[in-house]
Amino acid sequence: MKKLACILALSSAFVSVNAFAWGYDGHRAVGAIADQLIRGTSAGQHVQALLLPGESLEKIATWADCVKGTSCGPQTDEMVAYTTANPQHSEYHYTDVPFQLSHYEDHGVGTADHDIVQTLKQCILVLQGKADKTTNPHNFTPRQALLMLTHLTGDIAQPLHVGEGYVGKSGGFVIPTRKQLDDKEAFATQGGNNLLLDDVKLASNSTQLIPAAPAEDKPAVAPQASAAAAPAAAAAPRPPQTTRAFHSYWDTTVVNYAFRRIGARTPSQFALLVIAGNPVVAPNTGDPVSWPYEWADQTLVVSKLAYADVVPGAMTQQTSKTTGEQYNVWPLAIPDNYPVPSSAEAKGQLIQGGYHLAAVLKAIWP
Template identity: 80%
Template sequence: MKKLACILALSSAFVSLNAHAWGNDGHRAVGAIADQLIKGSNAEKQVQALLLPGESLAKVASWADCVKGTYCGPQTEEMVAYTTANPKHSEYHYTDVPFQLSRYEDNGVGTHGHDIVQTLKQCIAVLQGKGDASTNPHNFTPRQALLMLTHLSGDIAQPLHVGEGYVGKSGGFVLPTQQQLDDKQAFATQGGNNLQLDDIKLTATSSQLIPAASAEDKPAAATPPRAPQAIRAFHSYWDTTVVNYAFRRIGARTPEQFAQMVIADSPVVAPSSGDPVTWPYQWADQTLVVAKLAYADVTPGVMGQQTSKTTGEVYNVWPLTVPDSYPVPSSAAARSQLIQGGYHLAAVLKAIWP
């Protein structure tokens, strides 16, 4: 765990708090932080002009995920129009830079022309009033750009949405070339979705390390808590489980309360510099620091294969071993990354609309 301590020290150069992740609660927390930070500013006025009555950044923070299906409720006309015009919208949420690298580079391994960095650049350019055929190839409207910016500012702070773990043919994480990937000498793990944790063991371990939720936060008997699964995708752990742990560690019951509590602690977040359209590169580079933490002392086992029940596609999977203490540094990382996402979103909105 010495490696984890070193990486936490590195990430503290960006946030002077214990280092945090993004399901609905995580995204709502990012939006709630930004809502509070832009209060009374011109940015707040411009944001409200693009949002509908009753909406806030926190309330629309999951819109870009909700358009992927009906789990948030029926698709609206606005959602259908967006997905129809953007058939590859699910690919806007991430990039797959090898986690061992320190920088996101255009055309590097795991990047593509509509990944999260490129899509964020597009959203910012549109809101700056600079959207044209070159800078806005997806023809986002200003409202769509704001909705996507709000969501992706959270996604780019999630370590596995930026740093990808590639497994070598002989095992272990490797730093691959594109040729090695093409020749099947190394394999992507789809943002950790194909890395499988022992969920029962991890849940038992975390119960000894992370404070239990307060009685009033526990679901009613009619809706018992989710039982541990035999396996849990590593990506899913970072999307949702560590957010729950991060909330519990500071006693936050809601995303809005989490936002209030972390802002009250006056976190020091290193500012981005230069033209705001370049900030997504800086955000990705900061998240790569934390991605190294996410993969530190983590070991993939022997590759196996599974078949998708929906598509019939055969894909590779690896059992994943993590340190028994993993819930502590990972939930600390989730906390500070949620803070990063919220502060970055507020800062870019204020830079666009000073």
Template identity: 60%
Template sequence: MKKLACVLALGAAFVSTNVMAWGNDGHRVVGAIADQLIKGSNAEKQVRALLVPGESLEKVANWMDCVKGTYCGPQTPEMTDYTAANPKHSEYHYTDVPFQLNEYHDHGVGTDEHDIVQSLRQAIWVLQGKDGAAVNPHKFTRRQALLLLAHLAGDVHQPLHVGSAFISKNGVFVVPLKQEQIDGVNIFNPQGGNNMLLDDAKLLANSSALIPAAAPKEGEAAKPDTVAASSASAAAAAIAPTADAKPAVSQTASPVPKTKPFHSYWDTTVVDYAMRRVSARTPEQFAQIAIGGKPAVAGNSGDPASWPYQWADDALAVAKLAHADVTIGAAGKQTSRTGTVYTVWTLNVPDNYPVPSSAIAKEQLIKGGYHLASLLQAIWP
């Protein structure tokens, strides 16, 4: 636990300020923080001009996940037009840089011309008034560019959406030097942690002892003996298909231990834990608590179009903490509904992992909101 020692100190922040990457609530938190920070500015005026009445950054923060399916409701013409024009839109949400590296480099291992860093940069250029095939190959409209920023500013601060684990045939984390080395024989790509599986029962037992029960809603009493289980179920139900997620595993007659993908844990579970630790019932409450704590969030420098690189480098640093003291267990095989057989690994995390991981999540959600607000104010001073 030595590597996590520095992260444990972040837990104190919860006392002092008294789920899709980040899931529904996490993305709304990022949008809600930005909404509050840009109030009264020219950036707020420009944002409102691109949104329709009743919309806000918080309310549109999940638009990019909603276009992947119908779990947010029927697809609108705007959504179907976007997905038709962007067949690889699900790949805009992430990049797969080995988490051991310190910087994101164009054309590096795990990067792509339409990954999250490139998509963010293109959206920024569009809102800066630039256009043409070189800066806007996807032909984003200004409104689409804003919708992308509102979501991807959250995604890029989720450490597993930037820093990815790769596993050797011997079952240890490795750093591929070339894309061709990730061959599924000597080096495997566990799909951003989707194929690395936590023991759900053990995780629930540990978190129940470490994380406060969820705050009851208005007129509702908490049930201490069931709240942890119901919260975990709600978090699982809220998971939207992530860009790097594997298809659901086919059911077999034999009972199997319930597991939680490591990526899913970081998308939704840690957000639930973070909200419970500050007694926030809603993303807006979380945003108010966060801003009221006057967090020290490092700013960005240079051309705003370079900021996604800075955010990615920060996420790589955090991804190292997310993987600290995490070990690979036994490998196995699973079969998707389409019949594809792929490798999965059991994953072992420290018993107190919910504490430092939720502290990291809180810090990253706050960074996402503050950085989104700063970016919009830099584009529209």
């Protein structure tokens, strides 16, 4: 399932889709939590040995998304080398298990040999020094494995990066077989990218339900552009956004809500606040290489909550302005109070991601 292609198609058509799963702040919050938890440990020393001067887990947490394009600035030689050697790198970030299921199973519907669970296993084996040509098919170096592990441990905590909503031909979410998907009896929603929320209604509801951002985040009077700097012909204003992809909501909008609900302004501040709360995170067991399966199963639990009481409407088609290809979309109705429980779950998942990242690093380098 080419989720990245769908994201590009949607963004060019009418939906604003952030390039980052969990968004910039969400991924950096996961890294910032882990930075705090491994400080002064053997794991912390080994991590620093693989990082460049000035880097931290927080700062590298978005690297694996930055390599997808120029949203973070020009591509470095390291990024170009990685993407050249990994032409399917955008598919390492997710799996598409039907959200109704309880377990990720190898070769199950929606899984792939290079999906997020398999890629995380590979990263862990490389950092353990146990990888070979079979278990490290992408030839990750230890540094690349750390870059990917840091990012993907955040990704696998994002509910829609594990639990996929499949819509049946007659409507409603279903658990499809591969044959039903091939026969167009059921359709993938591409991680919720093809499920469209009413963004106007969402914004109105969230204003009433979610605290405003801290005052320090609000800009002063917007600077006025000088006449000399103004373009000769101003670009036509973009029409206001009226829909939001369900995936985009879980990538960025809900992270903003989670930050606002605890008064955090930055990823580092979010990390300090949640760690101070002494959260209870279930420990992983057994060989760390098996932990991605546990993480996927835990996220499937939250995926069910993400899809609870949400209802897809009638399927229609849109045409990509860049490729001319048609794709299916569904309007998605959510409960009016959805921002409240979803932001609580997002906070919990960001915490899970940060604590899981620290735990696996400590297990690799005790």
